[in-house]
Amino acid sequence: MQALARYSLSGPWQAVLVISLLGIGAWILFPLMYLSGALLALVAMQMGPGKASQVLLGGLVAQGIAGTVLMASPSVALALAAVIWVPIVALGGQVWNRASLPPALATVALLGLVAVMGFYLLHEDPGLWWQERLEHTMAVRAPDGLMPGGDEDLAALIGRVAAYLPGAFAGVWVMGLAAGLVLGRWLQSCLYRPGAFGIEFQAWRLGKRWSGVVAACLFVASWRTDLAINLLVPLTVVLSLPAFGLMHALLQGRAGAKIWLGLLYAALLLMPHLVVVLAVVALLDGWLDFRARAPKI
Template sequence: MLTRRLAAFVMSGRWQAVVAAVLLAVAGVLFPPLALISAAVVALVTLRHGFDQGLIVLGWGGAAIAALAALLLGAPLTGVIYAVAQWLPVLLFAQLLRGSASWATVMTVLAAVGLAIVLGVHLLVPDTAQVWTELLQRNLGELFKRAGMGPAEVTATIARAAHYATGAFAMSLVLSVSLSLMLARAWQASLYNPGGFRDEYTRWRLGVVLAGFAALLVVLILVMHNALLVELAMVVLTPFLLQAIGLLHGLVRQGGMSVGWLVGLYVLLFLAPPQMGSLLAAVGVVDSFADLRTRFRRGD
């Protein structure tokens, strides 16, 4: 498999890891999913060899991207910021996973960081909606117009999005770090413990404290209809979305069902991400309380 060959190349030496991380990061500017794979390279080195080695790859990779940014854009600092923002969070959480061997711990801390970002932005910026409105108008306004939307429709769409943009940003951070870390863990298992990540992921179960907080947020949103609460829920429910996907993979495998069920799941998630994402997150919260794997195994 191509990704396994990439993982083997990364693990063949420090400079190979640096080259892979840099090339994928640069390609990620044009095709963002590759940036997640680039971060997974740094995470894999950290998971296998420790924080120091991961930091070395980050340092040399950051220097290379800074040099490229200086050559092409005349702005080396832009390259440094990109490398640090893309790789450092994944490096830190890879080290946390390496030390704790607990996805529940990693995802709880990651959710806490996302919540802190949302609350911090709202505390430090008096009118976040106005800031996001200006930013979105500048970057997306023309794109919406080219898509056939009228000026009034563009303004209304951006105004609605601006109220939840901080939460969307924090949620995207939680999701991107999670996906890069999961890919790195899958690579590590494929090289040194075949099948290990599959067993690990399908047994994911986050703590009842985080699940209780998520449930409380949902109840408060239904009662109060508050935008800040919605942003907080977007962040805290993201780990449960991933948990639910792992749960369903495990149930399909446990029940000997066709892989077509999983294909259907991903198709629906692609076609209706808000609705399916919310439904799956709810399943993940319920699983944290009820341990659905055990119940299905017993036939309850």
């Protein structure tokens, strides 16, 4: 991974080559798009947003050409790349300008909120919009209506799920942006300042104003429950991240630290909804400062 990062930083064309190949590979294995975003974020953090923008432009051109040749649809290939690459360059540039990762991650949380609100402003009934498209997709894939459980069960399932898809897609999007920034910052630390990433990430605490943002989203539930949930999903994804740094900071140097951290990550894989608990812990830490209260080793 570090060798790939070094090669990407050796020049703009090398970065375009690596990021473009990963972007094309993401058509088959989508997580590769997050890896390409991490390398693009690394370029922005280390070389500045100007150089990163050049790499971005070259990568988008390559995606368009590859999409035309391999998919006969350059617009799909470009959209898939642009939705990750364009914001990641801006966010990586923010890290480069401020020499700090947490403000950029806070911007990611705000982007998630803006994405959900924007979708609601564009569509009078977002749930119905998604429901119509899901039903159309199902009809295309199963024209004879041969779906397990019958059409009524499927229609009921689609109706229940559709209302919360704006938040789900926003959550996946911000998770990709946050993962790209974190991985890019970690690679930068490994290459140029070993250990700096751990210090920065473990010291990250949420400001108290984030409690107000969450409270405002909860207040929206008295008006539109679906909107409140859709806002909280991407917000929770990002606000849970400081809790990981907190856990690492509290367990650092203590007996069995690796075991406890391993159990935490295993529990998250088995029960992803635990990110809600982590987000609450991170919000409480903004008020109580658990690091200062923890007994010293």
